[in-house]
Amino acid sequence: MKNTISERVADFLKAYPPFSNLLKAQLEKLSQEVTIIYKEKDSFVFKVDESAHIQFYVVHKGAVALWNKEEKAVLDICDEGDIFGLRPLMANENYRLTAKSEEETILYAIPIEKFRPYIKENRRVADFLVESFASNTRNPYDKSNRGQLLGDSFQSKTGNSSPLLDLQLVEFSKNIESASEQTTIKTIAQRMTSKGIGAMLIEKEGLPQGILTDKDIRNKIATGDYSITAKAKNIMSSPVITYPPKLTITQAQMAMMKSNISHLVLTEDGTVNSKAVGILSKHDVMLSLGNNPAVLVKAIKRTNTVQEIKPLRNGVMNLLRGYLEQNIPMTLTSKIISELNDACIKKVVELSLAQMEEEPPVPFAWLAMGSQGRSEQLLHTDQDNALLFADVPKSKFEATRNYFLKLAQIITKSLNTIGYEYCPADMMASNPKWCNSLSGYQKMTTKWIVNPGPDEVLLSSIFFDYNRSYGDKILVSKLSQHIFNTVEEYPIFLTHLAAGALTNPSPTGFFRQFLVEQDGKHKDFFDLKLRALMPLVDAARVLILSRNVPDISNTWERYEKMAELEPNNKELFLACSYATKALLRFRTKQGLQNNDSGRYINLEQLNKEEKMKLKRTFKTIKEIQEVLNVRFMVSRIL
Amino acid sequence: MALKKEDLPAFWKNYEASIKLGQPKTISYATFVVIDTETTGFDLKNDRILSIGALRLRNGEIKAKEAFEVFLKQSTFDARTVEIHGILKKGPRNRISEIAGMEKLLVFLKNSVIVAHHVGFDVGMVNQALRRNGLPKLMNPKLDTAILFNKSLPRTKRKTNGHYSLDALCEAFEIPKTDRHTALGDAYITAIAFLQILEKLKPASLEQLLKKDRFWEFWKPA
Numbered sequence: 103m104k105n106t107i108s109e110r111v112a113d114f115l116k117a118y119p120p121f122s123n124l125l126k127a128q129l130e131k132l133s134q135e136v137t138i139i140y141k142e143k144d145s146f147v148f149k150v151d152e153s154a155h156i157q158f159y160v161v162h163k164g165a166v167a168l169w170n171k172e173e174k175a176v177l178d179i180c181d182e183g184d185i186f187g188l189r190p191l192m193a194n195e196n197y198r199l200t201a202k203s204e205e206e207t208i209l210y211a212i213p214i215e216k217f218r219p220y221i222k223e224n225r226r227v228a229d230f231l232v233e234s235f236a237s238n239t240r241n242p243y244d245k246s247n248r249g250q251l252l253g254d255s256f257q258s259k260t261g262n263s264s265p266l267l268d269l270q271l272v273e274f275s276k277n278i279e280s281a282s283e284q285t286t287i288k289t290i291a292q293r294m295t296s297k298g299i300g301a302m303l304i305e306k307e308g309l310p311q312g313i314l315t316d317k318d319i320r321n322k323i324a325t326g327d328y329s330i331t332a333k334a335k336n337i338m339s340s341p342v343i344t345y346p347p348k349l350t351i352t353q354a355q356m357a358m359m360k361s362n363i364s365h366l367v368l369t370e371d372g373t374v375n376s377k378a379v380g381i382l383s384k385h386d387v388m389l390s391l392g393n394n395p396a397v398l399v400k401a402i403k404r405t406n407t408v409q410e411i412k413p414l415r416n417g418v419m420n421l422l423r424g425y426l427e428q429n430i431p432m433t434l435t436s437k438i439i440s441e442l443n444d445a446c447i448k449k450v451v452e453l454s455l456a457q458m459e460e461e462p463p464v465p466f467a468w469l470a471m472g473s474q475g476r477s478e479q480l481l482h483t484d485q486d487n488a489l490l491f492a493d494v495p496k497s498k499f500e501a502t503r504n505y506f507l508k509l510a511q512i513i514t515k516s517l518n519t520i521g522y523e524y525c526p527a528d529m530m531a532s533n534p535k536w537c538n539s540l541s542g543y544q545k546m547t548t549k550w551i552v553n554p555g556p557d558e559v560l561l562s563s564i565f566f567d568y569n570r571s572y573g574d575k576i577l578v579s580k581l582s583q584h585i586f587n588t589v590e591e592y593p594i595f596l597t598h599l600a601a602g603a604l605t606n607p608s609p610t611g612f613f614r615q616f617l618v619e620q621d622g623k624h625k626d627f628f629d630l631k632l633r634a635l636m637p638l639v640d641a642a643r644v645l646i647l648s649r650n651v652p653d654i655s656n657t658w659e660r661y662e663k664m665a666e667l668e669p670n671n672k673e674l675f676l677a678c679s680y681a682t683k684a685l686l687r688f689r690t691k692q693g694l695q696n697n698d699s700g701r702y703i704n705l706e707q708l709n710k711e712e713k714m715k716l717k718r719t720f721k722t723i724k725e726i727q728e729v730l731n732v733r734f735m736v737s738r739i740l
Numbered sequence: 741m742a743l744k745k746e747d748l749p750a751f752w753k754n755y756e757a758s759i760k761l762g763q764p765k766t767i768s769y770a771t772f773v774v775i776d777t778e779t780t781g782f783d784l785k786n787d788r789i790l791s792i793g794a795l796r797l798r799n800g801e802i803k804a805k806e807a808f809e810v811f812l813k814q815s816t817f818d819a820r821t822v823e824i825h826g827i828l829k830k831g832p833r834n835r836i837s838e839i840a841g842m843e844k845l846l847v848f849l850k851n852s853v854i855v856a857h858h859v860g861f862d863v864g865m866v867n868q869a870l871r872r873n874g875l876p877k878l879m880n881p882k883l884d885t886a887i888l889f890n891k892s893l894p895r896t897k898r899k900t901n902g903h904y905s906l907d908a909l910c911e912a913f914e915i916p917k918t919d920r921h922t923a924l925g926d927a928y929i930t931a932i933a934f935l936q937i938l939e940k941l942k943p944a945s946l947e948q949l950l951k952k953d954r955f956w957e958f959w960k961p962a
Binding site for chain 2: 105106107108110111113133134135136137138139140141142206208211
């Protein structure tokens with residue numbers, strides 16, 4: 103029977119997944135089965151190898167640490183709302199970890215037999231558990247879970263199969279031109295002409311009565327059926343077809359097809375009895391439809407000026423927002439968005455070349471560096487780029503470089519016009535340092551690899567992720583080959599690069615509190631880029647360089663390649679690949695939400711689930727950093 | 741009128757028999773019942789119990805299912821206290837007679853150690869109800885969280901009258917005051933406070949714990 107205690111338990115549990123996915127009655131029933139357990143500081147809940155209890159635990163107050171087998175390292179700290187001790191119950195095995203209270207703690211113990219039915223019935227509960235087990239086993243790629251975790255697992259709202267356009271809302275004109283029923287056709291036609299519109303809304307007492315379109319004038323006036331002095335009332339189409347303003351493109355298309363009309367009136371509540379808020383034309387629908395990758399790429403290719411690219415970039419952002427909302431897998435999302443970004447850059451280079459008075463004197467390549475080079479730049483961020491041109495005789499070097507510097511200036515300016523900020527560190531091809539011949543770059547990179555100081559390591563970490571956006575392939579692969587050969591000769595460079603990758607401490611060891619910024623503009627914010635993404639990106643670079651694998655610059659693809667090369671570390675590498683994608687998705691979502699780069703996260707805005715996901719990636723970061731430390735003997739140089 | 745020994749109902753006889761079993765000496769094996777009553781007022785003679793909440797505590801564990809909660813039908817009623825506990829004489833809850841409530845309570849209590857905040861008042865109210873129904877007084881060992889809390893403080897910080905409100909304990913132990921002033925809600929708060937007090941006192945045995953509590957000395961009705 104339900105009582106004050108079980109109500110209190112239910113009230114607490116309902117705020118946390120997976121219980122938040124249960125119905126009220128289910129949760130009430132489950133709560134009656136709960137045992138409330140008080141644990142003083144440093145007391146055991148269970149120990150390694152102990153046989154599984156009949157119940158699993160949720161922390162109500164306080165904190166419980168999970169220790170590894172030797173009780174030497176804390177693997178996780180569970181605090182309010184965290185679940186632990188469930189996996190062994192599901193897997194029918196003994197505890198693999200020791201759970202010990204870090205402070206005075208109150209636990210809710212939930213009998214597994216009372217909970218099991220909900221796992222079977224409720225997909226969201228099951229998904230959550232898979233997700234949280236992944237955080238213990240660290241491997242969301244476990245075969246049995248495969249597919250469930252690729253995207254966001256909490257996606258059942260919309261289902262996976264809905265076509266992309268289905269969810270895209272139409273954009274419509276909010277400037278409504280309207281006239282009264284008594285207005286003459288002549289006046290209306292004059293206004294439509296001066297405003298450049300194809301339809302006029304006819305209103306009476308602020309409510310839509312009818313609509314008058316170009317077609318009405320053609321069919322009813324030009325044919326002579328009505329005089330040009332006729333009133334709007336005589337020839338308007340009435341009643342109007344109205345819809346609520348939150349209409350998807352598909353719905354709008356269907357509506358127009360169904361009634362064979364070219365304009366929909368959108369009203370506050372979707373009926374003719376509320377105020378009109380907008381008019382949607384067939385043309386608007388066609389434009390919205392244009393926000394699909396293939397159409398966008400075509401549109402980008404067709405542009406003749408840089409100014410025309412800018413609005414198309416906005417289309418790319420809309421597309422990105424839609425993809426994230428629909429939880430399209432990150433691999434696909436970033437591929438499409440990178441492709442579109444690439445198309446923009448290619449077009450910019452082409453347009454800039456056209457502005458030059460002469461053809462390029464020698465073959466060249468335009469390289470994207472940093473996050474763009476890694477195809478991990480989804481939001482607009484800074485431009486990091488370089489220009490590589492073929493070797494020329496010494497006497498011609500200055501003239502050649504001057505030509506390309508001029509070109510680079512045009513390109514970087516154009517990129518800025520379409521939304522790429524200038525790089526504050528001036529890592530741009532318009533800087534002579536980043537506009538060089540093949541042998542120039544070879545000399546520079548050799549210097550970095552042979553004498554790696556902190557600056558050299560930093561420069562390599564940006565430059566070595568280059569990716570060709572335009573130009574000569576052979577030049578680029580020659581440079582790559584040079585870098586790999588030199589690294590092989592001077593393996594100490596890898597140790598320095600690894601040390602560089604370890605300079606940003608992983609956010610672990612701060613389980614309960616995220617490591618937040620201590621001062622400055624972003625005080626108390628979590629720096630997602632520096633604390634979480636960069637360590638993974640840096641580690642991937644060192645690893646892939648050490649294995650001599652050219653041509654993969656994307657971080658998760660690097661990890662996937664590593665997993666292929668080292669089957670015994672497969673689990674960790676795949677976890678890294680997954681963590682990178684999860685973090686990038688996170689950053690992009692945050693960026694779109696707050697209209698910034700998404701780098702700094704306000705932790706208070708995160709929900710439990712998001713915090714859990716972040717925390718899970720931290721464990722992976724810590725492990726990969728340990729691997730680097732050991733493999734490249736970083737301690738040797740520290 | 742007190743019933744003659746042979747006329748006592750079976751549930752009382754069972755209760756008395758269980759009391760004789762006593763309690764294990766080790767604290768973690770002992771069963772405590774944490775109890776709270778909501779009443780029409782603070783006068784032991786004239787006021788009546790409106791509801792009793794209780795829960796069983798063993799080895800630091802409370803089972804939600806084993807919580808005890810009854811609402812009693814009473815003819816005496818003080819509109820002033822409604823403001824505190826929100827229980828109207830004819831509230832929507834299922835109400836049972838006082839004697840039925842006493843029977844349920846005794847079955848739940850058995851030989852446990854009773855724990856309450858100002859236990860003298862709650863036990864006193866129950867004893868009055870038992871007496872009205874011709875039954876003897878409760879026979880369980882009793883512990884008062886107000887007194888134990890006082891004992892858990894450093895000597896210099898103790899109060900001479902040992903009087904602390906349940907709210908004061910909530911603040912000391914950072915217990916949220918949700919469900920305050922429902923019998924079971926207050927019993928839960930008392931239980932959590934009791935567990936934390938035990939942690940501070942660290943009594944070696946149940947006997948030692950009971951010695952720390954001489955509640956009658958301190959209980960003076962307001």
